[in-house]
Amino acid sequence: MFPRPQVARSNRLKPIFLQFLLNIHYNNAVVALFAGGRLNYDIVVIGASSAGLFAAEMLAKNGKRVAVLERSDAMESEERTYIVTPGLYRVMQDFPSGIIHQEIDTFRIQSGQNQADIQLSSPDLVIERAELISTLLSRAAAAGVALVSNCEFLGFEIHQGKTRIKVRVDNSLQLVSADYLIGADGVHSAVRKSVGIDPVPSVPLLQAVVDLPAGWDSRMTKVWFEVEDTPYFYWLIPRNRNQAVVGLISEQGDNTQALLDRFLAQKNFKPISFQSGQAALHNRDFPTDFLVGDLPVMLVGDAAGQVKVTTVGGTVTGFLGAKDAAGMIWGDNQLPARLKVTRELDLHQLIRRLLDQMTPEDYTDLIEMLNPSVTNFLSQHDRDNMRSHFWKLAVLQPRFIPLGLKLLFRSVFIQ
Ligand SMILES: Cc1cc2nc3c(=O)[nH]c(=O)nc-3n(C[C@H](O)[C@H](O)[C@H](O)COP(=O)(O)OP(=O)(O)OC[C@H]3O[C@@H](n4cnc5c(N)ncnc54)[C@H](O)[C@@H]3O)c2cc1C
Structure with missing residues (x-):
């Protein structure tokens, strides 16, 4: 059942009784x-x-x-603010509600001037790692x-x-x-x-704690697709009613801090502190x-x-x-x-392979393709439970098929 890896043998250490x-x-x-x-x-x-x-x-x-x-x-x-799906309850039914700082029931996604909202039927949860x-x-x-x-x-x-x-x-x-x-x-x-x-394999992840902008709904997370900066995205996640984290995932070798600093300045967010690390893939x-x-x-x-x-x-x-x-x-x-x-x-690895090929125009098209059937579907199925339902998206929005094929073609023949 278990493949046998080659493990270098070390010199045998004297068996010592632990005395601590x-x-x-x-x-x-x-x-x-x-x-x-x-x-x-x-x-x-x-x-x-x-x-x-x-x-x-x-x-x-x-x-x-x-x-x-x-x-x-x-x-x-260390301080690290997490957003997790309600899939948490599927794996840990008795997860204590007392450590949930914020519930998120709207995801707003934006590319260029286009944006769309996805209402979640079961909210995402914001928790603190510590x-x-x-x-x-x-x-x-x-x-x-x-x-x-x-x-x-x-x-x-x-x-x-x-x-x-x-x-x-x-x-x-x-x-x-x-x-x-x-x-x-x-x-x-x-x-x-x-x-x-x-x-x-891993990528750098950096987020800044900021004051929640005035008038921002603390139950709404926003995601910006800016493919010139990153094949991933920027986000703002409310961590409670007063603060949020604004961050990005970038690629190895990118100047992640410079990208985030510029984004924060553009949006007029003042960083209070930073949270960073390598995110595994x-x-x-x-x-x-x-x-x-x-x-x-x-x-x-x-x-x-x-x-x-x-x-x-x-x-x-x-x-x-x-x-x-x-x-x-x-x-x-x-x-x-x-x-x-x-x-x-x-x-998710297959979807990432396709997303990595997206241009700003593709994201604009993608947002236009989010018809009510698709957003309703996305509101019902969280990101930790996609596999058995994912194919249905092509039925709800047939335009996903040529987009997917175009991206697949690029990933195979152009990169
Ligand atoms: C800034 C940031 C934000 C993130 N935000 C999110 C988010 O919003 N939602 C989400 O789902 N995920 C998020 N992640 C990813 C998430 O943090 C990780 O997937 C998760 O922490 C993995 O947990 P783990 O138990 O596998 O390992 P880790 O949390 O990395 O813990 C490993 C432990 O092993 C210990 N250790 C290491 N080496 C040794 C050794 N040789 N001997 C003994 N002990 C050792 C370490 O000290 C540590 O305590 C984020 C990651 C980062 C960096």
């Missing part, structure tokens, strides 16, 4: 997680972020002994997950067919045994590197499941490129990937279920 007492500040209490003895869990998860913590919680709730190892010295997160991570940490701890901070994954050591996980805790090297390893260590994944596959050619010696290794979240490349949203798809990986471990899911999220992401 790790305390993390957690809900203002200091929780002793581990005091001496040997770390030996059913499942070790690398990375205490959304995908890793969600996988850990589900596995612990199914009776597994799970440890999450996090490189940072504090289980906390609160999401803090919530997931609480849930994982309540389910019995051991949370270990200041613990960096370094690689694997294989001795006599037995694989162990090499980590650095403070300044000492330690070996950890487990039946499974889940790599949820993000876009620059060290787990991914250790199994010998290329880094996840799905690529269907890369595997996500491996066998390293005798240790099954699964990548989830950004480490697996489980991100919609149309919008580079990775939170819900990372949760879906985590859920599928956890389900495979406790025996609920078979491999085809794990492929479900991949197939959804493959569709």
Whole structure:
């Protein structure tokens, strides 16, 4: 089931008994997680972020002994405002409404002078990453997950067919045994590197916190297509009733800051602070499941490129990937279920390939093609649930077919 990658063997480290007492500040209490003895869990998860913590919680709730190892010295997160689809509720029915800062029920899209509104029948949700991570940490701890901070994954050591996980805790090297390893260590994944596959492709994402413009409906997000600047788009997302984030995704090598500064100046938005990072991109050619010696290794979240490349949203798809990986471990899911999220992401990769060919005139035409049947369709089906319905768009608006063929032709023969 798992392809065997070539993994370079490292010198065997002396087995050392872990002797540390790790305390993390957690809900203002200091929780002793581990005091001496040997770390030996059913499942070790690398990375205490959304995908890793969600996988850990589900596995612990199914009776597994799970440890999450996090490189940072504090289980906390930088400021980052997220917009996610209501698909979040499909994957986590009990998602706490208290951490939703804003609901979005209108998407306004603009290209040149043309614009169109799409009303969402179920609103998109605006959440803050730090609160999401803090919530997931609480849930994982309540389910019995051991949370270990200041613990960096370094690689694997294989001795006599037995694989162990090499980590650095403070300044000492330690070996950890487990039946499974889940790599949820993000876009620059060290787990991914250790199994010998290329880094996840990624693009720069930059957004500025600004005051919400006077008169702006705080339930409306706006997207501007400006293909001279980026094949993606600019956006304004209200993060609460008073503030918004204005940002863009650009391409590797672009001067993203200069592009955003110019856009902010044009629209007269004054930046209060910036949020930035590399956004992972799905690529269907890369595997996500491996066998390293005798240790099954699964990548989830950004480490697996489980991100919609149309919008580079990775939170819900990372949760879906985590859920599928956890389900495979406790025996609920078979491999085809794990492929479900991949197939959804493959569709986004195909759409992105076409969008990358769009000219300003094509966007103007596209906006004109948004007849009431199409906008009604788009209001019903969120971006995390497109695959089984997407073809219907060609029935609702037959003009999409020649546009799609033209873009496909360009992507194959002109680029
Ligand atoms: C500025 C910005 C805005 C974004 N906005 C949105 C949005 O609006 N909606 C959306 O859906 N997505 C958004 N994304 C994408 C989203 O942030 C990611 O898809 C999501 O965070 C992926 O989560 P993850 O759990 O896979 O990894 P990450 O959040 O990257 O977490 C990885 C964790 O692993 C830890 N780690 C790394 N290396 C090691 C190691 N060697 N050992 C131990 N631990 C390690 C890290 O410290 C980190 O805690 C945005 C991304 C950026 C950069």
